[in-house]
Amino acid sequence: MTDALFLQDSYMKECDATVLSVKDDKYVVLDKTIFYPKGGGQPYDTGKVVRGNDEFQVVFSGKFSGEISHEVDHPGLAANDSVHCILDWDRRYRLMRSHTAAHTLASIMWKETGALITGNQLDVDKVRFDFNLENFSREIFDGLIVKANEVFKKDVPVRWFELPREEALKIPGIVKMAGAFPPEIMNLRIVEIVGVDKQADGGTHVKNLKEVGQIELVKAENKGKNNRRVYFRLIP
Numbered sequence: 001m002t003d004a005l006f007l008q009d010s011y012m013k014e015c016d017a018t019v020l021s022v023k024d025d026k027y028v029v030l031d032k033t034i035f036y037p038k039g040g041g042q043p044y045d046t047g048k049v050v051r052g053n054d055e056f057q058v059v060f061s062g063k064f065s066g067e068i069s070h071e072v073d074h075p076g077l078a079a080n081d082s083v084h085c086i087l088d089w090d091r092r093y094r095l096m097r098s099h100t101a102a103h104t105l106a107s108i109m110w111k112e113t114g115a116l117i118t119g120n121q122l123d124v125d126k127v128r129f130d131f132n133l134e135n136f137s138r139e140i141f142d143g144l145i146v147k148a149n150e151v152f153k154k155d156v157p158v159r160w161f162e163l164p165r166e167e168a169l170k171i172p173g174i175v176k177m178a179g180a181f182p183p184e185i186m187n188l189r190i191v192e193i194v195g196v197d198k199q200a201d202g203g204t205h206v207k208n209l210k211e212v213g214q215i216e217l218v219k220a221e222n223k224g225k226n227n228r229r230v231y232f233r234l235i236p
């Protein structure tokens with residue numbers, strides 16, 4: 001089983017690892033990894049796996065049968081190879097900032113309107129939220145963004161801990177983002193933005209809200225009677 005280092009420390013940009021297996025010359029499983037596999041509404045990481053002078057670009061990383069698999073751009077890696085992993089940090093760090101922004105905005109939205117996110121997708125350039133809310137307007141959402149941007153100016157730590165599933169699910173609003181719900185495990189990983197939000201979640205986040213910066217609404221759509229969709233993004 002691969003040791004998922006990004007769950008312990010989302011700021012690790014490089015690590016040494018050993019190849020456990022290679023399938024079809026391009027799907028590589030390592031004993032440990034810093035590459036986040038696509039899932040829970042968060043996109044995959046990219047970067048490279050280096051063996052000596054040979055660099056293999058990691059073009060995709062996903063979870064298959066419980067294993068984190070890295071798709072590399074050319075054949076050559078073999079089981080027992082010692083490699084060095086290097087993350088595309090710019091891409092990942094943007095995702096960490098928007099992921100943490102999404103928690104904050106979901107929490108403010110839940111407190112102000114009672115709406116829960118029914119679907120969400122982080123992307124490198126924007127974040128999508130779907131939710132059910134009868135009384136909704138662009139102005140209401142603009143107001144939520146203004147509130148979130150006030151919070152992003154504060155020095156607020158973000159930390160994580162594990163709780164037994166039963167206990168975690170008693171916390172009101174612990175699952176505000178549909179994609180974030182981890183299905184079958186005994187202990188849930190709780191990401192806490194101190195004083196702002198607690199969310200069951202296996203993604204990667206920044207360690208202080210100040211790192212998020214500011215966000216802006218891209219567009220708001222009505223997808224049906226109560227179905228709303230909004231896109232927001234980090235202001236560069």
Ligand SMILES: [Zn+2]
Pocket residue numbers: 099100103180191199201202203204205
């Ligand atoms: Zn998260």
